[in-house]
Amino acid sequence: xxxxxIFGYDPFVLPFLIGMIFIIAYLLVGTVRIILSLNxxxxxxxxxxxxxxxxxxxxxxxxxxxxxxxxxFKRNLLLGYMHSSIAFGWFMLIVLGHIEVMxxxxxxxxxxxxxxxxxxxxxxxxxxxxxxxxxxxxxFFLLIILSGIALAIYKRFRSHRLGMKQxxxxxxxxxxxxxxxxxxFPLRLLAESFTADISGGSFITKGINDLFHSFVSNPANTxxxxxxxxxxxxxxxxxxxFSRYMHIPTEILLIVLRHVGINATSLRxxxxxxxxxxxxxCGICIDACPMSFEKKDVKFTSVYFIRLLRxxxxxxxxxxxxxxxxxxxxxxxVGIDSTKLKLICREINNGAISFDYTPVKYNSPxxxxxxxYYGGCMTNLTPSISTAISKIxxxxxxxYVHLDKDQTICCGxxxxxxxxxxxxxxxxxxxxxxxxxxxxxxxxxxxxxxxxMFKEEYDLKGIEVVHHSVYINNLVKSKRIVLxxxxxxxxxxxxxxxxxxxxxxxxxxELLSSMMLLKDSPxxxxxxxxxxxxxxxxxxxxxxxxxxxxGSLDNLLTNDPDLLVTSCPLCLKTFTPLNSKRTADIAQVVxxxxxx
Amino acid sequence: xxxxxxxxxxSNRIDLDETDNSVFKKVAIIVPDIKLCFxxxxxxxxxxxxxxxxxxxxxxxxxxxxxxxxxAISMLKSCMLCGKCILVCPRGIDTRNIIINxxxxxxxxx
Numbered sequence: 001x002x003x004x005x006i007f008g009y010d011p012f013v014l015p016f017l018i019g020m021i022f023i024i025a026y027l028l029v030g031t032v033r034i035i036l037s038l039n040x041x042x043x044x045x046x047x048x049x050x051x052x053x054x055x056x057x058x059x060x061x062x063x064x065x066x067x068x069x070x071x072x073f074k075r076n077l078l079l080g081y082m083h084s085s086i087a088f089g090w091f092m093l094i095v096l097g098h099i100e101v102m103x104x105x106x107x108x109x110x111x112x113x114x115x116x117x118x119x120x121x122x123x124x125x126x127x128x129x130x131x132x133x134x135x136x137x138x139x140f141f142l143l144i145i146l147s148g149i150a151l152a153i154y155k156r157f158r159s160h161r162l163g164m165k166q167x168x169x170x171x172x173x174x175x176x177x178x179x180x181x182x183x184x185f186p187l188r189l190l191a192e193s194f195t196a197d198i199s200g201g202s203f204i205t206k207g208i209n210d211l212f213h214s215f216v217s218n219p220a221n222t223x224x225x226x227x228x229x230x231x232x233x234x235x236x237x238x239x240x241x242f243s244r245y246m247h248i249p250t251e252i253l254l255i256v257l258r259h260v261g262i263n264a265t266s267l268r269x270x271x272x273x274x275x276x277x278x279x280x281x282c283g284i285c286i287d288a289c290p291m292s293f294e295k296k297d298v299k300f301t302s303v304y305f306i307r308l309l310r311x312x313x314x315x316x317x318x319x320x321x322x323x324x325x326x327x328x329x330x331x332x333x334v335g336i337d338s339t340k341l342k343l344i345c346r347e348i349n350n351g352a353i354s355f356d357y358t359p360v361k362y363n364s365p366x367x368x369x370x371x372x373y374y375g376g377c378m379t380n381l382t383p384s385i386s387t388a389i390s391k392i393x394x395x396x397x398x399x400y401v402h403l404d405k406d407q408t409i410c411c412g413x414x415x416x417x418x419x420x421x422x423x424x425x426x427x428x429x430x431x432x433x434x435x436x437x438x439x440x441x442x443x444x445x446x447x448x449x450x451x452x453m454f455k456e457e458y459d460l461k462g463i464e465v466v467h468h469s470v471y472i473n474n475l476v477k478s479k480r481i482v483l484x485x486x487x488x489x490x491x492x493x494x495x496x497x498x499x500x501x502x503x504x505x506x507x508x509x510e511l512l513s514s515m516m517l518l519k520d521s522p523x524x525x526x527x528x529x530x531x532x533x534x535x536x537x538x539x540x541x542x543x544x545x546x547x548x549x550x551g552s553l554d555n556l557l558t559n560d561p562d563l564l565v566t567s568c569p570l571c572l573k574t575f576t577p578l579n580s581k582r583t584a585d586i587a588q589v590v591x592x593x594x595x596x
Numbered sequence: 597x598x599x600x601x602x603x604x605x606x607s608n609r610i611d612l613d614e615t616d617n618s619v620f621k622k623v624a625i626i627v628p629d630i631k632l633c634f635x636x637x638x639x640x641x642x643x644x645x646x647x648x649x650x651x652x653x654x655x656x657x658x659x660x661x662x663x664x665x666x667x668a669i670s671m672l673k674s675c676m677l678c679g680k681c682i683l684v685c686p687r688g689i690d691t692r693n694i695i696i697n698x699x700x701x702x703x704x705x706x
Contacts, residue, residue: 361648381684409676414692415676533683541688573683
């Protein structure tokens with residue numbers, strides 16, 4: 001292997017070189033801006049990257065998420081292959097290119113364009129077997145990328161074949177970047193094929209060179225193709241900041257920020273800015289969003305919400321509509337917490353409303369018992385649940401106090417989700433006082449919305465907060481109550497706040513399986529679809545909610561169960577009017593199946 | 597004459613030229629649902645907050661429509677946004693959104 005051109009330069013490298021310098025400068029400025037906008041505390045947190053555990057996690061996540069796209073692989077093999085082939089393949093081409101330069105032309109080390117256009121500048125001599133090895137690996141990765149690009153083009157037309165019902169609609173910047181990305185690798189193949197008889201090549205480049213020998217061996221055709229390759233690269237770099245591909249560099253920064261424990265605090269500063277630019281608009285959240293049951297509402301999904309934020313446009317409508325079921329956050333391959341961003345948006349809009357809760361307080365001091373039961377507003381509306389729970393507790397001979405039998409102070413979660421932290425704080429303090437003064441050791445809740453709130457926001461030290469599905473399951477396991485089996489079949493709906501919100505999937509299923517045959521639904525556990533009744537949404541009208549409830553029911557009733565069981569009074573209330581089968585709370589089912 | 601306990605009360609008549617139902621109109625643009633209310637009172641009956649202080653969505657809408665903005669707003673001030681009224685409303689009115697917008701309109705009036 002030796003150099004073909006004495007100066008190691010040809011004007012065709014210019015578009016690439018200028019683009020590269022532009023993008024590096026842009027990224028440096030962007031990174032500095034994001035770091036500067038962090039507050040002092042967060043800046044100090046940045047030093048945590050030097051803790052070995054954090055550094056290990058950061059490197060691991062960068063490799064698994066940015067290069068290999070493991071999370072997408074888990075969703076769909078083809079889709080995962082498409083993303084990782086392009087990302088990992090391209091990364092390998094760059095790394096191998098640099099290794100080639102280091103090995104064969106060490107005098108050119110550090111020249112930006114040399115590893116990229118290596119094959120134009122060298123010519124092969126017969127004794128270099130190592131060169132042949134690298135050429136083979138390079139050709140191999142190029143082939144992998146090309147197969148990924150082919151899949152990407154196919155996906156534009158038939159996205160459902162790659163497991164996506166809908167993909168994101170692109171704007172001008174995205175389209176230019178997309179087409180230039182698609183062009184880069186075929187052009188590279190072509191360019192390297194043209195010089196394959198001089199610089200050498202491997203199974204594809206050499207093959208093409210042999211096949212179209214009369215055309216490609218004409219030196220007049222060589223330079224234009226290398227120019228085109230360089231231009232495509234340059235164009236891609238220039239459009240990168242204005243396109244969704246900005247996620248490639250930003251995601252690395254986001255992973256770093258996340259692992260040092262920084263979180264979003266405003267709509268644009270620091271972490272949220274990194275989140276907004278890390279969105280690759282892959283569109284996985286579109287299919288996940290319950291609003292996408294209606295085609296015209298797709299524009300309110302997280303991917304478009306984040307695009308509005310990025311363009312500094314008004315994002316109030318999608319932020320208010322969101323049900324906050326958190327499914328988009330669950331499926332997001334980048335891990336963008338769009339729910340948090342929407343919440344910040346609501347805080348700006350609704351945070352100033354002043355509520356007056358001075359008359360709100362519990363009447364009488366409570367009897368002291370170890371177990372305190374708080375039903376919450378929604379359970380008060382569905383008394384069948386609290387009746388069933390009291391029946392179960394009586395059967396298990398557990399004495400308890402019902403905190404809100406006559407009057408309830410809301411747990412504050414609806415207020416919190418509406419963006420009014422001040423009001424929520426007031427209610428939290430009132431409830432917290434009553435709970436602590438009751439001297440209980442266990443707080444039993446029959447509503448997942450309250451459960452998440454008490455667990456996360458209340459700071460109840462020494463008091464075990466437990467949801468009734470878990471509590472009853474423990475009673476059954478410890479044989480405090482005995483259940484009989486029935487031949488009925490059921491399906492379980494995971495309430496958003498209990499499943500995705502609190503990570504409780506197994507206990508309710510275990511409990512149900514001990515009574516009857518539990519059927520599966522296509523989308524369950526963390527993929528379950530919101531019932532449509534969620535209090536997370538501020539402005540979703542009834543008609544839209546009904547469509548979501550219908551869609552969620554269709555999914556649940558796929559395997560034709562006799563019974564739809566849930567463990568949330570709100571889901572129960574939402575499903576009951578539209579469900580052709582019986583809907584019941586898990587406590588109701590248990591109280592019916594108890595052996596006297 | 598025998599006292600029957602009846603007396604003439606002050607007129608409750610609403611003078612449409614003088615009432616200021618601007619808040620109602622303002623909210624109706626953002627949430628047209630507000631016009632669907634037929635004052636059945638399901639919301640007030642199920643209200644969580646009304647145990648502590650009279651909170652009534654039904655009355656608030658009526659009062660707003662009649663231009664008694666202050667009374668209406670003070671009636672909603674102790675709402676906890678728990679959402680029970682949405683679930684019981686026979687007209688499917690998005691009550692929470694209306695309450696938030698009424699209270700927001702008040703913030704803007706200040």
